[in-house]
Amino acid sequence: MIGLPDGVTACLFDLDGVLTSTATLHQIAWKQTFDEFLAHRSDGDRSPFTPHDYAAYVDGRPRADGVRTFLASRGIRLPEGDADDSPDAETTNGVGNRKNDALLRLIEEKGVQPYSGSVAYLEAARAAGLSIGVVTSSANGEHVLEVAGLTPFVQVRVDGLTIVEQRLRGKPAPDSFLAGARALGVAPGEAAVFEDALSGVEAGRAGGFGYVVGVDRADQADQLLERGADVVVDDLADLLNGAK
Missing domain, CATH: 1.10.150 (DNA polymerase; domain 1)
Incomplete structure (x- = not known):
């Protein structure tokens, strides 16, 4: 039970503020x-x-x-x-x-601390056979994942360096998330986006993704919903507890 609709086979996670406290x-x-x-x-x-x-x-x-x-x-x-x-x-x-x-x-x-609820969700998503990608605007994505001990979970990483190399538009444009979906070999409708930033939620909605999860780390649940989140949680572990 990972709190996602049927048909979603891949997860695209923002990094700072979603998986780690580096925001x-x-x-x-x-x-x-x-x-x-x-x-x-x-x-x-x-x-x-x-x-x-x-x-x-x-x-x-x-x-x-x-x-x-x-x-x-x-x-x-x-x-x-x-x-x-x-x-x-x-x-x-x-x-x-x-x-x-x-x-x-x-x-x-x-240092860099991953959120314990996010680690639990990554473990559950991997156990359920979902593909996992990280999509971050940070050029330090590889370093942060390594320091946080999250690299083994991640099959695909799109970061600030990728955005420059591929000349992608940054969030709130959906380009970086679409690049993550392509790299995982899934259509946008088959992927869920996990974001704590208003611009990131907008990007997930604009890209036509199958599900957009807003993670409320800054007391902005209403704004995340207004920008296009399908559901807002305080922590990814909430999805494991049945929140939808």
Whole structure:
């Protein structure tokens, strides 16, 4: 009993906030980066980065998209730069790389913890014979899965590096989830998407997936349902207990 409709044969999991608690580290790293950046600006709205900003502009999106979208909300526009820009560069990619450096330091300091309910669900899904993929906007997906001890569960990984290499649109576009389904050899209607980000739930709905599970880690159950989740749970273990 894994709480999915008949006909679903594959699971596509977001990583940060769904399988691991690293969404909290991402939020801390974004706040550190943006608050420092804004403090040195003379233009735009320079008020501190908030949890609302994280949910509305950054969560679930590829790194450069998050920088671009948040700064646009503050009336600030930067040159794009290049993916290998120095973290000190005043470019979209430079600010994104600054955030990534902050995140890697936090992972080194605090480690990565998988949610116990998510591990239980992965075990149940594997035992039921479902295919398992991870779809994350993070370029650190491989590292986070390895540190969390989740690599053995995952047959396919689509991450931020894949998004760049394949020129996929980031969430809320469905491209990365569709790439995950293709890699597993299933049609979108045969796959369930598991997401905690509003943009990720939108992507699952836009892609025509068979079931979209919203994971409410940030007290936004109503918004997850509004964006297209078929069901919202506090923890993936809730699905094992019969929630549908």
